[in-house]
Amino acid sequence: MPATPPRTWECHLHLTNDPRAPRIARHTIRTALLDYGNSPELAAMAELLTSELVSNAVKHSDGPLSVWLHTGTGVIRIGEMDNDPELPNSLPCTTDAPFGRGLSLVQAMAARWGRYRLTDSKVVWFELN
Numbered sequence: 001m002p003a004t005p006p007r008t009w010e011c012h013l014h015l016t017n018d019p020r021a022p023r024i025a026r027h028t029i030r031t032a033l034l035d036y037g038n039s040p041e042l043a044a045m046a047e048l049l050t051s052e053l054v055s056n057a058v059k060h061s062d063g064p065l066s067v068w069l070h071t072g073t074g075v076i077r078i079g080e081m082d083n084d085p086e087l088p089n090s091l092p093c094t095t096d097a098p099f100g101r102g103l104s105l106v107q108a109m110a111a112r113w114g115r116y117r118l119t120d121s122k123v124v125w126f127e128l129n
Helices: 021-035 040-060 102-109
Strands: 009-015 065-072 075-082 112-117 122-128
Touching (some): 040 065, 040 122, 102 122
Antiparallel strands (some): 009 065, 075 122
16 A cells, blocks of 8 residues: 655755756656646646746856745645846736746746745745645
8 A cells, every 4th residue: 555645745956057957847846746646737737837937047047046846735835946136027928929928827827926035046936726
């Protein structure tokens, strides 16, 4: 009989600022959520929103970044920290824009999201229920 997963658990991922970072983060988050019995739909949503956060970090920062996943009772929180202290703002979504939809997707799909500045870095996070 398989062991029952803990009610709360965490996963931390440290990445270099590299174009492969979003793919690595997507795969890690999706695999962790599926391995702990979350639905494929929830894992896919978390994967997409994680990719958006990490892609923004790779584009706008110049150093390493961290991604973490924390599960609590009924809540999944995923965050990203990088060395660019500038807080991101969502851009207006237009059909002809080549980029800029990331935070709009996070705002539309996440139960909650936020961002805050640290001394020389920032954190952007979201929650899914």
